[in-house]
Amino acid sequence: MGEIKRFIRDDGIIKVSRNMKETAKKVKIAKEKLVKEYGREVTIEEISKELSITSEDIVLSLESLNAPEYLYDTIHQ
Amino acid sequence: MYHNEMKIEFPSKSQNEAFARVVVAAFASQLDPTIEELSDVKTAVSEAVTNAIIHGYENSSGTVTIKCSIDGNKLTVEVIDFGKGIEDVELARQPLYTSRPELERSGMGFTVMETFMDTLEVESQIGKGTRVIMTKSFKSV
């Protein structure tokens, strides 16, 4: 499995749609962690610092969980 | 006071609803919102854009315009169509009112916008189109 993954990565054919979903999962996990740590809601900026991902990319990744059927693959359906 | 603005135009295709939502969310992210605040804005934008597409243009082709501005910690979002317009805005804003029950819409679009944003204004003229103006202030946590 690991080898297949590496092969796919090296070929540069990882789809954004899949990667975005992974990012979105990381965002959710980081958010829960920070909320526990601070005992309050946390902002996008705080999550962005924690993960070293820009706020814009966080916004994009969250959309990939909401409505993948719209944002991705529209023309391949 | 910090000010920024943007305007976007796109054709009234259903797949542009998600696009519109991301654009407004990306713009609003300058206000350093929480994920929940951002999700509220996205939900409201979805409802307004869906209305423009399915009611304003009745799924025929037209242009949807969104204007956003930020003043201090306040976001203003205008969703504009040049479609058929609304005859009775007060009636249309009633919870559960829908002019197209056959579409299995919930009639809750305007109610959702009101709930998730701080203010909602609707301006409409028959044959001219509809402008929905929503605002929301973001509390820094």
Place this chain on the structure above:
Amino acid sequence: MYHNEMKIEFPSKSQNEAFARVVVAAFASQLDPTIEELSDVKTAVSEAVTNAIIHGYENSSGTVTIKCSIDGNKLTVEVIDFGKGIEDVELARQPLYTSRPELERSGMGFTVMETFMDTLEVESQIGKGTRVIMTKSFKSV
């Protein structure tokens, strides 16, 4: 053939560069790109928008317009400013050429756009502004 388009306008503030990049990325994601393809487009858009802000408007206020369209698997991105314009486009496109070496720019903006996109056209008129037109076809994998 699948077609979609959008147009966005925003003031020439440096913080809108990141916004512009994500708007184009969100629009291009309809083409189901790979990470690399999307990152190429984002890099090219950054260079074009930065040029509009720092060269076109020389950091004074103006409006940057981006038009995007999708035809089949081809993305077209136009970045337009109504700023000072370019006197000699051929010279400006040379690798390492910069009119403002004091800014520690690299002079590689147009070269980057050419490298990361399939085609690049630059139309410019002194005192009227500049239009950069880039296209890229996405390979479905």
